[in-house]
Amino acid sequence: MQLLDGKFVSEKIKLQIADEAANFLNDTGRKPHLVAILVGNDGGSETYVASKMKNCEKVGFKSSLYRYDTTVTEAELLDKIAEINKNADVDGLIVQLPLPKHIDPEKVTEAIDHKKDVDGFHPINLGRMMRNLPCFIPATPYGILLMLQEYGINTSGMHCVVVGRSNIVGSPMSILMARNANPGNCTVTLTHSKTKDLKEQVLQADIIIAAIGKKNFITADMVKAGAIVIDVGINREFSTETKSGFKLYGDVDFDKVAPLTSYITPVPGGVGLMTIVGLLKNTLASAKKTIY
Ligand code: GUN
Numbered sequence: 692m693q694l695l696d697g698k699f700v701s702e703k704i705k706l707q708i709a710d711e712a713a714n715f716l717n718d719t720g721r722k723p724h725l726v727a728i729l730v731g732n733d734g735g736s737e738t739y740v741a742s743k744m745k746n747c748e749k750v751g752f753k754s755s756l757y758r759y760d761t762t763v764t765e766a767e768l769l770d771k772i773a774e775i776n777k778n779a780d781v782d783g784l785i786v787q788l789p790l791p792k793h794i795d796p797e798k799v800t801e802a803i804d805h806k807k808d809v810d811g812f813h814p815i816n817l818g819r820m821m822r823n824l825p826c827f828i829p830a831t832p833y834g835i836l837l838m839l840q841e842y843g844i845n846t847s848g849m850h851c852v853v854v855g856r857s858n859i860v861g862s863p864m865s866i867l868m869a870r871n872a873n874p875g876n877c878t879v880t881l882t883h884s885k886t887k888d889l890k891e892q893v894l895q896a897d898i899i900i901a902a903i904g905k906k907n908f909i910t911a912d913m914v915k916a917g918a919i920v921i922d923v924g925i926n927r928e929f930s931t932e933t934k935s936g937f938k939l940y941g942d943v944d945f946d947k948v949a950p951l952t953s954y955i956t957p958v959p960g961g962v963g964l965m966t967i968v969g970l971l972k973n974t975l976a977s978a979k980k981t982i983y
Contacts, residue, residue, distance in 0.1 A: 692949055693842075695921070695956045697964035700841045704968050705750050708975055712751040715978055723978035724753040725783040725809065725970070726775055728768070730794070731761040734937075735927055736787045743785075746967045752974060755781075761791045768794060769802050776804040783809035783974040788859070806983040809973035812858065820863065823870055825982045827973045832864045834965025835900065835921055837972075839874040842954065844919065851877035852896035854889075854909065854942070860902040860923050868900070889913075901942035911947040920948060920955040923962050939963075 716722055725747050729740045740756065747754035757771060768786075775784050784807045790796050800808075805815040811827035819826035828836070839846060851868040855861035865881040868874070882892050884903075893899060893913040901909045902923035914920065924942030932938060941958030949955050956962050976982050 692952050693954050695838055695842060695954050695961060697838065697956060697961040700838055701964040701968045703841075704837065705746070705971065708968075708971050709750040711975055711979075715975070716751065721780065722751060722753040723782050723974050724755070724780055725785070725974045726755045726757065726781050728757045728759070728771065728784070728786045730759045730763055730768070730787070730790055733789070735925070736789075740787050743967060743970060746971060747974075750971055752971070763791075763794075765794045765798065768799060772799065772802045776802075776807065781807060782978040783807055783970075785810045785970070807977060809970060809977055811863070811973065817863065821866060823872065827976070827982060828867065828969070829859060829863045830969035830973065831860050831902075831923060831962065831966045832867050833969030833972065834967075835864065835923075835962060836867060836874050837968060838921075838956070838962070838965050844874065844954065846874045846898060847876035849877045849897035849919075850880070850895055851898045851900065852880045852882060852893050853900045853902065854882050854893065855902035855904065855923075856881055856883040857902060861900075864900055864902065868898075899943075903942050905942055906940040907942075907944040909943040909948060911944065911951060914948050914951050916951050917953045918951070920952045921962060922956050922958050924958060925963055 712723055727740050727743060729736060744754045744756055775781050784803050786799050788796060800812045803813055805813040808816055809827055811829040816826040820828060853861050853865045865879045868877040869879040880892055882889055886892060890913050894915055896918055898919040900921045904924060906926040920943055922941035922943040926940040927937045930938035939959045
């Protein structure tokens, strides 16, 4: 079993991004600029956005955060997005999800200029991804592809079973793993809460991508010997053991599953760190106009 080390890989790629950001500053007199909008104070979202902003600073990007109370109206949010869309000093704009119930996430996602949609959630970017055209790929799936690439894992011909069909991870990941590309060229099964015989499906996998959001959901009896296991879960539980007061758990029962695998990502220290790298790479690509 080999650990897919998100800490090591993310730090390595961030050094490359920092180099490119320095060259960009030299050439243009400005830094790549990511703007985040955060509504409310959900603990997970607070942590993720703080980490995105901190990592921007680390690689020499400019970052701006606009915070709103949960009482913000949809119209106010759409106005702010329209203003940021027009601002030539902004390369990337993300609105952290989830949003309060009175705000339609579809409207918000479509309001973002697809050329600044570094989360890759806009239907134009998702449509272009389906057709293998240049686009912003959603940050978590992008980070997973970078991780597989970094370890030289050739996924061609493998059976990939994705567990979870979210717009953010499971659905785009299933499309990316099936594309004619490497990583890719897999036969993909996309499973979800209504899948019959889930255990039998997952047992067929050469590569399992677990993105269901449930602690220890993937157990040892679901994993074929030698499988590659990518754990996307970030399940937060209160804990007195850590300084933050929280402990993170993946979707995979790591201790029992890891010995069966050829490669596995830990939580924390795996996919989460790679998500940030995906976002930074998209923001840099937007600044350099390499996609649009
Ligand atoms: N909520 C959970 N993951 C993400 C993400 O990658 N981007 C945004 N905007 N919200 C999220």
